[in-house]
Amino acid sequence: MKNLNLILAGVFFTLAASFGGLLLSGQVQLGQLNRAPAEEGGPLFPPKEPGLAIQGRQVYLSLGCVTCHTQQVRPAGQGNDIARGWAQRPSVARDYILQSQVLLGNRRLGPDLVNYGARVKSDDEVHAHLRTSMPGSVMPAYGFLYTQSKDGSFRPTEDAVALVAYLKSLKIDYSSPEAKQKQ
Amino acid sequence: MTDSHSSNNHSQRSSHEGSEGSSDSRLVEAHSQLAKNKEEPSEGFSSLPIVIVFLFCGFGFWAGVYLTRNAGGFSANTFDLDAPRLVADSGPKVFEADLAKGEKLFIQQCAACHQANGLGVPGAFPPLAGSPWPLGNDERIIKIVLAGLAGEIEVKGAKYVGNMPNIGAGLNDAQVANIVSYVRSAWGNNAEAVTDVKVKDIRKAIGGRGQYSPKEILDAHPLETK
Amino acid sequence: MSQAYSSRGSVSRIDASISVPVRLFIFSSLVWLLVASVLGVIVALKLQVPSFMGECPWFTYGRIETLQRNAFIYGWASNALFALNLWIMSSLARFELKSSWLPVLGGAVWNLTLTYGLVQVLLGQLNGFALLEMPKEVAPALVVAFVFAALWPAVAFARRPTGNVFVSQWYIIGATFVFPVITVVAQLMLLWCPTLGVMQALVHSWFYQNLILLWLGGSALSAVYYFIAKESGRTISAYYLATVGFWTYFLFASWTGPATLLGSPIPVWVQSVGVIASLMMLVPIVITAVNFFGTLAPRNGIAQSWNNTTLRFVLVGAVSFTLAALLNVVSSTRSLNALVRFTEFAQAQEHLTVYSFVSMVIFGAAYYILPRLTGAFWPSAKLVYLHFWSCAAGSLLLVVTGLTQGWAAHGRTDFAVSAAPGLLAAVLLLVGHFAFALNALGMLTAENAPSNRRAY
Numbered sequence A: 001m002k003n004l005n006l007i008l009a010g011v012f013f014t015l016a017a018s019f020g021g022l023l024l025s026g027q028v029q030l031g032q033l034n035r036a037p038a039e040e041g042g043p044l045f046p047p048k049e050p051g052l053a054i055q056g057r058q059v060y061l062s063l064g065c066v067t068c069h070t071q072q073v074r075p076a077g078q079g080n081d082i083a084r085g086w087a088q089r090p091s092v093a094r095d096y097i098l099q100s101q102v103l104l105g106n107r108r109l110g111p112d113l114v115n116y117g118a119r120v121k122s123d124d125e126v127h128a129h130l131r132t133s134m135p136g137s138v139m140p141a142y143g144f145l146y147t148q149s150k151d152g153s154f155r156p157t158e159d160a161v162a163l164v165a166y167l168k169s170l171k172i173d174y175s176s177p178e179a180k181q182k183q
Numbered sequence B: 001m002t003d004s005h006s007s008n009n010h011s012q013r014s015s016h017e018g019s020e021g022s023s024d025s026r027l028v029e030a031h032s033q034l035a036k037n038k039e040e041p042s043e044g045f046s047s048l049p050i051v052i053v054f055l056f057c058g059f060g061f062w063a064g065v066y067l068t069r070n071a072g073g074f075s076a077n078t079f080d081l082d083a084p085r086l087v088a089d090s091g092p093k094v095f096e097a098d099l100a101k102g103e104k105l106f107i108q109q110c111a112a113c114h115q116a117n118g119l120g121v122p123g124a125f126p127p128l129a130g131s132p133w134p135l136g137n138d139e140r141i142i143k144i145v146l147a148g149l150a151g152e153i154e155v156k157g158a159k160y161v162g163n164m165p166n167i168g169a170g171l172n173d174a175q176v177a178n179i180v181s182y183v184r185s186a187w188g189n190n191a192e193a194v195t196d197v198k199v200k201d202i203r204k205a206i207g208g209r210g211q212y213s214p215k216e217i218l219d220a221h222p223l224e225t226k
Numbered sequence C: 001m002s003q004a005y006s007s008r009g010s011v012s013r014i015d016a017s018i019s020v021p022v023r024l025f026i027f028s029s030l031v032w033l034l035v036a037s038v039l040g041v042i043v044a045l046k047l048q049v050p051s052f053m054g055e056c057p058w059f060t061y062g063r064i065e066t067l068q069r070n071a072f073i074y075g076w077a078s079n080a081l082f083a084l085n086l087w088i089m090s091s092l093a094r095f096e097l098k099s100s101w102l103p104v105l106g107g108a109v110w111n112l113t114l115t116y117g118l119v120q121v122l123l124g125q126l127n128g129f130a131l132l133e134m135p136k137e138v139a140p141a142l143v144v145a146f147v148f149a150a151l152w153p154a155v156a157f158a159r160r161p162t163g164n165v166f167v168s169q170w171y172i173i174g175a176t177f178v179f180p181v182i183t184v185v186a187q188l189m190l191l192w193c194p195t196l197g198v199m200q201a202l203v204h205s206w207f208y209q210n211l212i213l214l215w216l217g218g219s220a221l222s223a224v225y226y227f228i229a230k231e232s233g234r235t236i237s238a239y240y241l242a243t244v245g246f247w248t249y250f251l252f253a254s255w256t257g258p259a260t261l262l263g264s265p266i267p268v269w270v271q272s273v274g275v276i277a278s279l280m281m282l283v284p285i286v287i288t289a290v291n292f293f294g295t296l297a298p299r300n301g302i303a304q305s306w307n308n309t310t311l312r313f314v315l316v317g318a319v320s321f322t323l324a325a326l327l328n329v330v331s332s333t334r335s336l337n338a339l340v341r342f343t344e345f346a347q348a349q350e351h352l353t354v355y356s357f358v359s360m361v362i363f364g365a366a367y368y369i370l371p372r373l374t375g376a377f378w379p380s381a382k383l384v385y386l387h388f389w390s391c392a393a394g395s396l397l398l399v400v401t402g403l404t405q406g407w408a409a410h411g412r413t414d415f416a417v418s419a420a421p422g423l424l425a426a427v428l429l430l431v432g433h434f435a436f437a438l439n440a441l442g443m444l445t446a447e448n449a450p451s452n453r454r455a456y
Helices: A004-030 A051-062 A123-131 A158-169 B002-037 B047-070 B083-089 B099-109 B138-147 B173-185 B196-206 B214-220 C013-017 C019-048 C061-093 C101-123 C138-150 C152-158 C167-192 C199-232 C239-253 C257-261 C268-280 C282-296 C301-306 C309-331 C334-340 C344-374 C381-408 C420-444
Strands: A146-148 A154-156 B149-155 B158-164
Touching: A004 C152, A004 C167, A004 C199, A004 C239, A004 C257, A004 C268, A051 A158, A123 A146, A123 A154, A123 A158, A154 A158, B002 C061, B002 C199, B002 C239, B047 C239, B047 C268, B047 C282, B099 B173, B138 B173, B138 B196, B138 B214, B149 B214, B173 B196, C013 C019, C013 C061, C019 C061, C019 C101, C019 C344, C019 C420, C061 C101, C061 C138, C061 C152, C061 C167, C061 C199, C061 C344, C101 C138, C138 C167, C152 C167, C167 C199, C167 C239, C199 C239, C199 C257, C199 C282, C199 C301, C199 C309, C199 C344, C239 C268, C239 C282, C257 C268, C268 C282, C268 C309, C282 C301, C282 C309, C301 C309, C309 C334, C309 C344, C309 C381, C334 C381, C344 C381, C344 C420, C381 C420
Parallel strands: none
Antiparallel strands: A146 A154, B149 B158
16 A cells, blocks of 8 residues: 555446446447337337427537426336326436436436427427516526517527427327336 | 644744654654564454455455346346336236146156156056146146145046155145146147136145045036046 | 754745745635635525626626636535645655745646646636636646645655655655646547547546545545544554555545446446445545544544634534445445436535545644645634634535435425525635635745734
């Protein structure tokens, strides 16, 4: 414990061990995931992201939404995500493979969004939620995403349109080989 | 905190008088001495390192057990420890008799007397191939396998004085079901397979009873005539 | 020994040789601390009044919170730890820095890069990974700056005149080595060539735990060992265990990442490995606790420490470290984690580590180092008093409300948070930090006005 090189080698070994054990082996298992059908011959899941939704993810990132919203449904034994109707099944690794940045999140100051697109009915509903603050909610109004025209009606900016497209694309309403939808 | 300030001043002053550098050297020196001392056996045996070693071993053991139980088979597709159990509970289980397993079990448990070809030993052990006893109503054979049979019986025109032990008492429901299903379908026998649920029900119904007598079993489940 | 002291009388030659870089680091860390504290108040205020500063995309909760976290970790804590590591190592290894312009250059680049990165965050260029939010071009500059700023303790160690070592030196070497490695790996696997799907979350958890526990935590542990031995004048009680404590700490801490992802869609065996590593952390926790409190507790040592400014802060830090580490062990068990995951409970745990432990230790160290570096006294004892109590109360309030609110949130379906205690805590911290900064700036500028210098 007096030799600098020995200490450095030891610390390097500890880091290398956790890197190999967690990240390399994880990469071996998860790095090859492909889109797959829930049943043989069925459509491939997860579905491709619409182009507008990909732009919308940048808006989501840029506004820092991930600070308060997670994107993962926990299994039934852990928490009440499924019980409170956020989704019909827990999320699995395959659900995320097409996303350029995976925004699992680790803090919920607001609801989980991984299946938000399946919960809302229309674009207008999402726009209304973004433009105005809901009573009792800590989420502020994102008024700067909208412009008001002379007749008093609100028009969404390009960012708002993309963000809403992204939010509506967040759905796990399909079965994957690992997790079936609850009927 | 005012006195703390003054104590701070005090230590500060002493350091500025030139003790700081040497005190750092002393600190390193003293601790290096401590580190060396532990290697000298004359120092005696401290109990703490032993405790740490045991703690380590205990942790290592626990880690191994925990990992085997909670690793989901190291599968890339298991995200939820409860998932297999939930799936298993999610519907009525359908038992399918595994005839290959049944044959294996038959060889181990039954073939010493009834022979692997199911023909038995003339004068000593009755045949199963072509016998009406294992066919027809499956309750008869399941009961015999579970509880045994003792007494004089007639099979295919020959008389046997049987003393069959309760083989099935040492097997689980699925194993009994596999054996019985095998016997009912092998060597030209052609009767339906049985399920583990049926075995379970019968086992529960007859309890821990002794061997059947031929009269008792035939009164309950007479042989079906072809 | 006398030739080791310069003719300036009050400042040792060793301290004089590292004076400029250490002053730069401490000064920058003070600026960032104030920035982070003001941002902290804004963050707390935005939870209380969501519409506050809501007219402009620059000041969304997400961006301000990100700025606050990065300014605190990279601006305040990292800068201050550069100073601490350099000072402690030079002091232990009797090292005189010849080319002090190199760490100064490193520090300057570090702070300029950080400023650039945070401005980009403010403008909306941010990623979704905590503490890696700054644009990806920032990272290479940060790593290079880090090497220039933090390399010198290793040089000092290699050139020490005697072969002897003290446990603090291992922690400094280890912590310094960890930061560039994990940053490069995480940047490559997350931003430059992103891995597929949830691998990103796994990589990030590995980076994050290593950053908090090894770079920040390891450096701060070195300071705790140093100041406990130094200020109490005692030898570390179970010193032969310190080696085991050091290695187990580094070995297990770097595996704990997945324990922060329990219930997430990563393979369950990876999660289990994280849980095991978290529990294994009990070994280094017990060893450090035995060493810290076993050294201080006998012969009325705790009471004496309480009357010593440095040791008072360090003691609070050491207690917080033990508590935070035990809390991490407990909350890594699956059954408890299922209840507190995603709640403010985890925020409180992190606060306990990066504030109540790391920052309090830094404060304590600063109260020891600055007088020796500048040859001046702390200008005001009242401000020291205000600093300690306001920060202790503020952080205690933050931790307690976070833990209780997080605990109360399980099973509920609403997101009601009571933000008032958090706001009060943020204001308390701000007040404390201003008191600290006033005092410290007073000392840093004291030498420029010789009349303020005390003679002995």
